[in-house]
Amino acid sequence: MYHDAPPLFPSLFHALLKALMLSQCAMLYPRSLCLFASVMVAIGGSGSLAADDGSPFVAGFDRFHRETAEHAAIGGRLLISELSCTACHASEDQELQAKRGPNLDGAGRRYRTDWLKRYLNDPHAIKPGTTMPDVMGGLPDDQRRRAIDAIVAFLSNQEAEYPVLKSTASNPIATQFWMKGDNDRGAELYHQVGCVACHEPDEDYPAPPYQGSELEKMLSELDPEQIEELGLADAVRRVRSVPHGDIAGKYSHQSLAYFLYDPAHIRPSGRMPSLNLRPDEAADIATYLIGDAAAPNLDAGQGDTASLVEAGRRLFVELRCSQCHHAEDIKPSVVARPLAELDVDAPNSCIETQHVGLPGYGLDAVQIGSIKSALAAINSDSTAGSKAHATMLKMNCYACHTRDRRGGVGPNRQRYFETVSQVDIGDEGRLPSPLDGVGRKLRRVALDDALKANINVRPHMFVRMPKFAGPSLNGLAEDLANADAVAKSAANLFSDESEQMANAGRLLFDTGCVQCHWVRGEHLPGVVGIDLAGADKRLQPQWFHDFLLNPGAMKSRTRMPTFFPDGRSVNPNVLGGDTERQIESLWAYIKHIETQPLPEKIEEGKVHDFELVPGDRPLFLRTFMKDVGTHAIAVGFGERVHYAFDADVVRLAQAWRGRFIDAHGTWFDRFTPLAVPLGDDVINFPAGVEFATLRSEKSAWPKTSRQAATFKGFRIDRDGVPTFLYHIDGFDIQDRIAPNSNHGLTRSMQIHRVDDKLSKSATLWFRANAGGKLKREQTHQYSNESGLAVTLPQPLDRLGVVRTIDGIQDWIVPINTAGEMSFDVEYQW
Helix, strand or coil, rough: CCCCCCCCHHHHHHHHHHHHHHCCCCCCCCCCCCCCCCCCCCCCCCCCCCCCCCCCCHHHHHHHHCCCCCCCCHHHHHHHHHHCHCCCCCCCCCCHCCCCCCCCCCCCCCCEEEHHHHHCHHHHHHHCCCCEECCCCCCCHHHHHHHHHHHHHHHHHHCCCCCCCCCCCCCCCCHHHHHHHHHHHHHHHHCCCCCCCCCCCCCCCCCCCCCCCHHHHHHHCCCCCHHHHCCCCHHHEEEECCCCCHHHHHCCHHHHHHHCCCCCHCCCCCCCCCCCHHHHHHHHHHHHHHCCCCCCCCCCCCCCCCCHHHHHHHHHHHHHHHCCCCCCCCCCCCCCCCHHCCCCCCCCCCCCCCCCCCEECCCCCCCCHHHHHHHHHCCCCCCHHHHHHHHHHHCCCCHHHEECCCECCCCCCCCCCCHHHHHHCCCHCCCCCCCCHHHEEEHHHHHHHHHHHCCCCCEEEEECCEEEEEEHHHHHHHHHHHHCCCCCCCCCCCCCCCCCCHHHHHHHHHHHHCCCCECEEEEECCCCCEEECCHHHHHCCCHHHHHCCHHHHHHHCCCCCCCCHHHHCCCCHHHHHHHHCCCHHHHHHHCCCCHHHHCHHHHHHHHHHHHHCCCCCCCEEEECCCEEEEEEEECCCCCEEEEEECCCCEEEEEEEEEECCCHHHHHCCCCCEEEEEEEEEEEEECCCCCCCEEEECCCCCCCCCCCEEEEEEEECEEEEEEEEEEECEEEEEEEEECCCCCCCEEEEEEEEEEEEEEECCEEEEEEEEEECCCCECCCCCEECCCCCEEEEEEEHHCCCCEEEEEEEEEEEEECCCCEEEEEEEEEEE
């Protein structure tokens, strides 16, 4: 405490001090002011709560420990961590380490003053289900009001800057992106990428038609007793939502967008994970949650007196807010009795009825009983399995994943888990994968990468694997691996990697694998599934072997058929029908898949005109392309240098080398994902418009992705090369793009002024290149960080300007507006 200055409110200070001195409470809590310690950010809908009595909501406890007294101590340990008990009652048990609250260094920029005051005055009323305790219960109204005013003044003066987001040519970020969110896109993202796994869906959202999952259909045919006997009670229990408060009253568009973009910056505990949102996606969801009616800026004032701010700082220390929150340089200091020494039957404690000087959590009888059970068994041993379970409870992994007949997407949420284009590949193709035996299934490195969302082998799913903050998942991969370890050694399971074995594996792939799986990005028409390239680096050989022998035994309700019923091969003509050698041959083919021919059926499918292969004359395909848009015109050349032109924005959007493009999705299959280049060396050109009229060279480049442009089609010359025709701001432009001798592209443009009424003060500018930083490579050439090098002819280069505005460096050149001009642009990458 601060002894060099008198307390601001003597009566409040003495009331607290008296409570601390007289109460011999064995569970003395340091009265942490856990201002914003909700388990996850609250999003949309009318979230349902755990109980009607205002008790704190902890998702894992509510789902698995509220309905039954079984394993009460496990639920109590979860509450001890999630209520941050060990932030004050020290414990060496890592499983019980406190969640703690958000970083408050920038509270003045993130939270509205009025909301802070209302929340501190009555946390449970303003945010039902909050884990934030009421630390001022029992105080007279006047003292309570003055204490809140002081603390809010201190918090409002915590004005750490927002993180700097770097804009690049491949990932442009609009100025004040948080004000440019789209409500409809936000609603779609919120219901698709995974938010509704924890948070309440919007009843008014037009969800896609839903026929019910395979499990739901099976459960509908069972009575309650049968469901209980099969251990499926959790599968029919409605999963309550992580509650929210007054989102619009709490956040501005800016503060919420930044939070959704990088939750760990504010909440290092990791309970709210990142869903790998782009800044514009974060802005879209923020707009959806807040709406357009909320004031765009925070109302935190700068009129607080220095004495009031200092008083708030003292209270921040005296009330031990610093035990859970970081602000300025204030350090936590544990003063309470260690957790292992607490008396669970003490008459005055912070888990029972609130007393002056102690926090009031509003715990219900079930929660109190669970905490007491946990404290009574505080020294019990943990296993790898129990530690993994504890981590999954805290991180709410069970909101998406099942393990040991526990968890999974709630039955009231499954309709929102979709595949791209609504392709029906069963529950295992649209719902997050079960984690039963995952430590046995995945190699340790792959398991760690999966938990950190560093790999994505299911691009056909809209839902995203969340990325949890730094230490939040520490040890989970090891615990899962140890819990699922099997005694059988797989060190020399597959030893024959000969060409003969790989060839046999390729033959076997054609008998079934290619019907559901991709191979090196190639697939049969309409197939949407995991690409088996790289599977040898992800999967344990023993699991691969056992799964192929009996898929149903390894993965419940899988659609994977068995090709070895009763251990016998259905392909007697390959390797003599030897089951073990056939499985080994499949592994050999996968291990060397990058250098082996594709399966024959896939090769045949490519011959049947689905893959466009340019010859002497260029080929064209109007299609929907990823990173280009819904008005893409892909142009392929026999020189194996290709590009895509965006006829909507009117720009050169993408280029690549090698193979051209697959037309099957465009011609035949509306369920196929957006088209992508089949080749390599793909380069995306700077996003946005390429031409704009500017008042001067210092004017900002338009941020919009559209412009006053009219695409007028294209004409084809005698060599079959297209010249695109379009009109922009009073200028007609002819744009011919073709490969050059350096395996790049040459762009020949003719620009003609057709509107004499254009303002003489406005000049048409061409944006040759852009990025976070441009580098002068040689005379007349600049490259960006993506590797795109652009060369202009000397006259234009001499007139060009390289400038930096809003974090984007671009190279712009003025176009002679007096009449007509022609010039060539060279592209290399």
